[in-house]
Amino acid sequence: MDPAGPRRPPTLADVARLAGVSAMTVSRLINEQGKVSRPTADRVRLAMQQLRYRPNPLARGLAGGRTQTLGVVTFDTAQYGPASTLLGIERAARERGYGVAIAAIARPDHDALRDAVLSLHDHQVDGLVVIAPFVATAGALRDLEGTTPVVVAEAGHPGEAPIVGIDQGHGARLATRHLLGLGHRTVHHVAGPDDWIESRLRVAGWRDELASAALAAPPPIETDWSAAAGYAAGVRLVEQGDVTAVFAANDQIALGLLHAFHARGLRVPDEVSIVGFDDTPESAYYTPALTTVRQDFGRLGEVAVALLDQRVADPSLVVENKQLITPTLVVRSSTAAPRHRGRG
Amino acid sequence: MDPAGPRRPPTLADVARLAGVSAMTVSRLINEQGKVSRPTADRVRLAMQQLRYRPNPLARGLAGGRTQTLGVVTFDTAQYGPASTLLGIERAARERGYGVAIAAIARPDHDALRDAVLSLHDHQVDGLVVIAPFVATAGALRDLEGTTPVVVAEAGHPGEAPIVGIDQGHGARLATRHLLGLGHRTVHHVAGPDDWIESRLRVAGWRDELASAALAAPPPIETDWSAAAGYAAGVRLVEQGDVTAVFAANDQIALGLLHAFHARGLRVPDEVSIVGFDDTPESAYYTPALTTVRQDFGRLGEVAVALLDQRVADPSLVVENKQLITPTLVVRSSTAAPRHRGRG
DNA sequence: CGTCGCGAGGTTAGCGCAAACATCATATGA
DNA sequence: TCATATGATGTTTGCGCTAACCTCGCGACG
Numbered sequence: 001m002d003p004a005g006p007r008r009p010p011t012l013a014d015v016a017r018l019a020g021v022s023a024m025t026v027s028r029l030i031n032e033q034g035k036v037s038r039p040t041a042d043r044v045r046l047a048m049q050q051l052r053y054r055p056n057p058l059a060r061g062l063a064g065g066r067t068q069t070l071g072v073v074t075f076d077t078a079q080y081g082p083a084s085t086l087l088g089i090e091r092a093a094r095e096r097g098y099g100v101a102i103a104a105i106a107r108p109d110h111d112a113l114r115d116a117v118l119s120l121h122d123h124q125v126d127g128l129v130v131i132a133p134f135v136a137t138a139g140a141l142r143d144l145e146g147t148t149p150v151v152v153a154e155a156g157h158p159g160e161a162p163i164v165g166i167d168q169g170h171g172a173r174l175a176t177r178h179l180l181g182l183g184h185r186t187v188h189h190v191a192g193p194d195d196w197i198e199s200r201l202r203v204a205g206w207r208d209e210l211a212s213a214a215l216a217a218p219p220p221i222e223t224d225w226s227a228a229a230g231y232a233a234g235v236r237l238v239e240q241g242d243v244t245a246v247f248a249a250n251d252q253i254a255l256g257l258l259h260a261f262h263a264r265g266l267r268v269p270d271e272v273s274i275v276g277f278d279d280t281p282e283s284a285y286y287t288p289a290l291t292t293v294r295q296d297f298g299r300l301g302e303v304a305v306a307l308l309d310q311r312v313a314d315p316s317l318v319v320e321n322k323q324l325i326t327p328t329l330v331v332r333s334s335t336a337a338p339r340h341r342g343r344g
Numbered sequence: 345m346d347p348a349g350p351r352r353p354p355t356l357a358d359v360a361r362l363a364g365v366s367a368m369t370v371s372r373l374i375n376e377q378g379k380v381s382r383p384t385a386d387r388v389r390l391a392m393q394q395l396r397y398r399p400n401p402l403a404r405g406l407a408g409g410r411t412q413t414l415g416v417v418t419f420d421t422a423q424y425g426p427a428s429t430l431l432g433i434e435r436a437a438r439e440r441g442y443g444v445a446i447a448a449i450a451r452p453d454h455d456a457l458r459d460a461v462l463s464l465h466d467h468q469v470d471g472l473v474v475i476a477p478f479v480a481t482a483g484a485l486r487d488l489e490g491t492t493p494v495v496v497a498e499a500g501h502p503g504e505a506p507i508v509g510i511d512q513g514h515g516a517r518l519a520t521r522h523l524l525g526l527g528h529r530t531v532h533h534v535a536g537p538d539d540w541i542e543s544r545l546r547v548a549g550w551r552d553e554l555a556s557a558a559l560a561a562p563p564p565i566e567t568d569w570s571a572a573a574g575y576a577a578g579v580r581l582v583e584q585g586d587v588t589a590v591f592a593a594n595d596q597i598a599l600g601l602l603h604a605f606h607a608r609g610l611r612v613p614d615e616v617s618i619v620g621f622d623d624t625p626e627s628a629y630y631t632p633a634l635t636t637v638r639q640d641f642g643r644l645g646e647v648a649v650a651l652l653d654q655r656v657a658d659p660s661l662v663v664e665n666k667q668l669i670t671p672t673l674v675v676r677s678s679t680a681a682p683r684h685r686g687r688g
Numbered sequence: 689c690g691t692c693g694c695g696a697g698g699t700t701a702g703c704g705c706a707a708a709c710a711t712c713a714t715a716t717g718a
Numbered sequence: 719t720c721a722t723a724t725g726a727t728g729t730t731t732g733c734g735c736t737a738a739c740c741t742c743g744c745g746a747c748g
């Protein structure tokens with residue numbers, strides 16, 4: 001049957017020949033543009049199956065401008081949040097027939113983000129999701145205006161592109177309110193890096209909630225999100241001596257805190273209560289199980305892709321520039337009413 | 345200067361015109377094929393800068409077959425190992441001038457892997473890294489033979505494609521030997537899923553080491569890698585009653601174990617010693633700090649990409665079909681000599 | 689009964705680039 | 719001195735596909 005030879009993949013023209021139609025008819029069928037009669041469509045579909053035809057996305061991109069690919073810019077970290085979001089995006093994209101190209105940025109600065117965005121733009125991605133919640137990246141997305149639809153996931157600069165995020169301020173308020181509701185006099189905060197937008201939003205939410213209770217916010221301790229930094233912060237808090245409730249900016253920091261308090265003989269939650277943020281799968285198995293704020297990253301990815309897909313289909317579409325998913329508080333065993341007074 | 349209008353991106357032809365040369369000369373310069381004189385090269389480079397020319401990867405791919413893109417197939421999980429490996433690959437790829445397209449597979453089966461591989465193949469990636477260490481995926485890579493170079497990362501079926509991995513068996517032996525060396529009579533194992541190749545390799549290494557010490561292996565407990573499953577396994581081990589040393593197949597499982605033992609009042613390491621696997625950044629802050637086997641995933645990504653790059657440059661290259669990176673043991677506070685006899 | 693409108697298709701021309709081959713100097717050696 | 723290699727360029731062609739335009743036949747409508 002098959003003449004021997006370096007069997008190159010079948011092209012649209014091969015399908016057309018086999019089905020006895022022109023290439024355009026096949027193309028129309030693939031792109032669902034209608035204008036193809038039932039019998040013809042059936043013949044073409046049969047030919048496609050026989051040849052195991054697969055459209056060449058590169059050629060489609062070159063000729064038509066659509067590549068069926070979405071780009072994702074993410075931060076070069078295996079942390080739970082960004083990693084989960086990336087996978088959520090990938091899943092949602094695949095379900096909609098898109099491929100996914102990624103570019104990770106190593107440093108949280110403007111130029112790195114620009115490079116990543118341009119490189120994906122070169123590959124003519126149909127749309128772009130940016131997970132790069134850094135303060136310093138403001139303006140890096142400007143050039144793309146009117147070129148490629150962009151959605152910012154998790155946190156971003158208002159006005160640059162529509163943002164799909166989890167309501168960080170709300171989460172922080174939930175955590176703080178929970179601790180205050182338990183009877184703590186105040187709540188300390190161990191924050192993430194100040195150059196992350198999310199960090200700032202969590203700090204702001206915590207401050208707001210304290211303010212609502214007419215309480216002054218103690219100075220937050222800044223960290224780099226790591227358990228190691230959380231541990232160091234924990235040591236400082238122990239030395240400070242009057243701490244009964246701590247809101248940690250993520251679960252890793254909370255773990256470091258737990259470790260530090262345990263090492264110094266401070267019992268959690270008897271003497272100090274701790275709330276984390278993220279609800280990583282492990283946090284339920286910390287000792288004690290961590291009370292934390294749950295963020296649904298999978299949903300975030302889905303919503304971001306859904307929005308992007310709309311904008312790809314209709315670039316003129318005007319969308320709300322901010323869509324927030326509401327996080328929830330998961331109460332476990334690291335928080336309790338204060339039983340022992342702080343030493344101060 | 346600029347005539348108004350819908351300014352489309354400059355093409356190679358634009359550069360050629362501005363530099364007063366033919367398109368081919370520009371193309372040769374870009375592709376570093378030599379054969380371009382210094383003065384000409386300088387003129388062309390200047391023109392490229394002036395126009396801010398960026399080659400169109402789609403067109404390059406269509407015309408030349410090279411897309412400067414690597415594909416990565418990974419498993420749909422935010423777990424530390426796969427996520428770190430993915431990022432390591434991305435970093436190494438970017439340093440070598442490649443873009444990265446990803447495809448995540450949701451189920452560990454043959455068809456899912458096939459789909460992922462084909463979709464990346466459609467996009468004409470120059471090479472493919474597969475991180476999909478499942479038993480069930482054997483043979484899914486066969487079709488690509490002679491088409492696209494493939495490297496399997498972490499674990500794979502021998503003979504399908506070159507494998508770059510971390511020596512799982514060695515890591516498992518390290519862990520087991522450490523516990524035995526401490527004086528434990530035997531070592532229990534809480535394994536990962538049996539349909540993961542890595543799981544099986546760790547089980548095998550643990551068995552081997554026990555065998556070398558003339559010990560029979562107690563039946564391993566199978567889990568799904570999660571802390572929750574580790575917790576359940578821990579509960580079973582506590583009920584069993586004669587356990588003094590446990591080797592957990594990863595750090596999450598170890599965390600679950602820690603939690604279960606703590607909940608049942610069993611002190612670690614006084615009554616039971618635990619060794620994990622991976623050395624996630626958090627494991628040093630578990631309570632107690634976890635003794636574990638460190639895997640350098642970043643390095644894994646680098647080595648995989650380096651190998652792939654070689655194979656892309658010279659497809660006829662014959663490479664060793666297995667390159668192993670040696671893991672190391674990180675001793676922390678979750679292991680100690682047995683002080684209390686088991687109850688059995 | 690002409691023609692208008694529309695559905696179903698075909699034709700032509702590129703998208704931006706690189707492979708393959710052609711061209712034309714200039715060096716190199718017999 | 720002339721064939722011949724070698725380096726530096728240009729020309730042509732086509733990768734696989736789609737946009738834009740064109741054709742043809744047929745039913746509806748005045």
